[in-house]
Amino acid sequence: MARIVVVTSGKGGVGKTTTSAALGTGLARAGHRTVVVDFDVGLRNLDLIMGCERRVVYDFVNVINQEATLNQAMIKDKRVDGLYILAASQTRDKDALTDEGVARVMEELARDFDYIVCDSPAGIERGAMMAMYHADEAIVVTNPEVSSVRDSDRVLGILSSKSRRAEEGREPVREHLLLTRYSPERVKQGDMLSVEDVREILGIDLLGVIPESKAVLNASNAGVPVILEEDTDAGQAYQDAVARFLGEDRPHRFLEAQKKGLFGRLFGS
Amino acid sequence: MNLLGYFRSQRKRSAKVAKERLQILVARERAGAHTGGPDYLPALQEELLDVIRKYVEVDRDAVQIQLEKEGDYDILELNITLPDSHR
Ligand SMILES: Nc1ncnc2c1ncn2[C@@H]1O[C@H](COP(=O)(O)OP(=O)(O)OP(=O)(O)O)[C@@H](O)[C@H]1O
Ligand SMILES: [Mg+2]
Numbered sequence: 001m002a003r004i005v006v007v008t009s010g011k012g013g014v015g016k017t018t019t020s021a022a023l024g025t026g027l028a029r030a031g032h033r034t035v036v037v038d039f040d041v042g043l044r045n046l047d048l049i050m051g052c053e054r055r056v057v058y059d060f061v062n063v064i065n066q067e068a069t070l071n072q073a074m075i076k077d078k079r080v081d082g083l084y085i086l087a088a089s090q091t092r093d094k095d096a097l098t099d100e101g102v103a104r105v106m107e108e109l110a111r112d113f114d115y116i117v118c119d120s121p122a123g124i125e126r127g128a129m130m131a132m133y134h135a136d137e138a139i140v141v142t143n144p145e146v147s148s149v150r151d152s153d154r155v156l157g158i159l160s161s162k163s164r165r166a167e168e169g170r171e172p173v174r175e176h177l178l179l180t181r182y183s184p185e186r187v188k189q190g191d192m193l194s195v196e197d198v199r200e201i202l203g204i205d206l207l208g209v210i211p212e213s214k215a216v217l218n219a220s221n222a223g224v225p226v227i228l229e230e231d232t233d234a235g236q237a238y239q240d241a242v243a244r245f246l247g248e249d250r251p252h253r254f255l256e257a258q259k260k261g262l263f264g265r266l267f268g269s
Numbered sequence: 270m271n272l273l274g275y276f277r278s279q280r281k282r283s284a285k286v287a288k289e290r291l292q293i294l295v296a297r298e299r300a301g302a303h304t305g306g307p308d309y310l311p312a313l314q315e316e317l318l319d320v321i322r323k324y325v326e327v328d329r330d331a332v333q334i335q336l337e338k339e340g341d342y343d344i345l346e347l348n349i350t351l352p353d354s355h356r
Binding site (some may be wrong): 145146149150152153157187190191192193194197200201 | 283
């Protein structure tokens with residue numbers, strides 16, 4: 001039976017799609033059949049980040065409307081075995097994701113995959129609620145910044161009250177904190193919330209810390225999930241996070257500020 | 270510490286302020302989501318806390334508010350715990 005994992009945040013632009021692409025790729029590389037589903041109807045981006053935008057023929061909404069089968073709509077990744085992508089549609093119709101339709105697609109995917117990774121849109125509107133509803137696990141992507149932390153807390157509240165698991169009175173959704181765009185230098189200066197601060201406020205398990213990194217933009221320019229850029233800090237941080245997600249115990253890296261030269265010490269901010 | 274850092278340390282570190290604000294906000298929003306009482310309860314609790322703090326130093330959880338229904342009435346139960354030295 002598949003595990004359904006939602007990558008969510010409330011706040012926009014914090015790194016959900018970057019994380020969904022990295023997680024999906026990492027899980028597939030570890031030998032688990034994985035599909036990444038883009039729930040961001042109207043603003044599809046996952047295909048771009050994963051570098052398969054030119055191969056999208058049918059999308060999630062086509063499958064829901066039974067205009068295409070799942071096999072027709074899913075795109076098989078060319079780099080990693082056992083990795084598939086289901087693109088979001090570019091329709092503007094907010095109600096395109098029907099309750100029954102999404103439930104049917106999830107059920108069908110669950111028969112064929114080990115992991116279903118749901119890339120949630122920002123906000124707490126329909127698309128985000130649908131992405132969260134079926135989740136067994138949630139990765140709450142958070143930036144060390146007040147509005148992102150607040151939104152993450154709201155999303156945690158929704159997961160514990162409005163998810164399918166909550167409604168059916170089953171064991172609650174397993175929640176993981178992924179702190180992204182972390183800048184140890186700014187934390188050291190006292191200008192940025194630290195890992196401990198955020199963890200203390202949200203009170204959930206820390207899955208990983210992804211540093212603020214140029215590698216993320218470079219990877220997205222090239223359409224390569226950053227986790228495949230193995231010699232980069234962000235790539236390695238995502239590898240650690242996926243390993244932890246799969247139960248491995250790995251120490252956290254990239255939490256300390258790099259030492260600066262004399263010039264930096266005198267004038268650096 | 271560098272020169273800029275020296276001047277920066279003259280004011281309160283912004284991350285510290287952020288953390289304090291978030292702790293209060295998150296506690297208030299969680300309370301609001303759970304009690305299901307009227308919207309003003311968390312604000313009322315904050316203001317009571319402010320008033321009490323004019324006279325004594327108390328923790329955030331010194332003021333507990335509970336709303337109970339009894340027949341046609343809503344009963345607002347208010348518990349204020351003062352620190353030991355003030356007993
Ligand atoms: N660790 C990082 N370091 C530097 N830049 C990052 C990092 N993570 C994400 N970004 C950048 O932040 C931007 C938003 O990332 P992404 O699209 O993954 O966020 P999102 O949460 O999916 O956004 P939306 O809410 O719009 O769907 C992108 O430009 C991305 O390159
Ligand atoms: Mg996105």
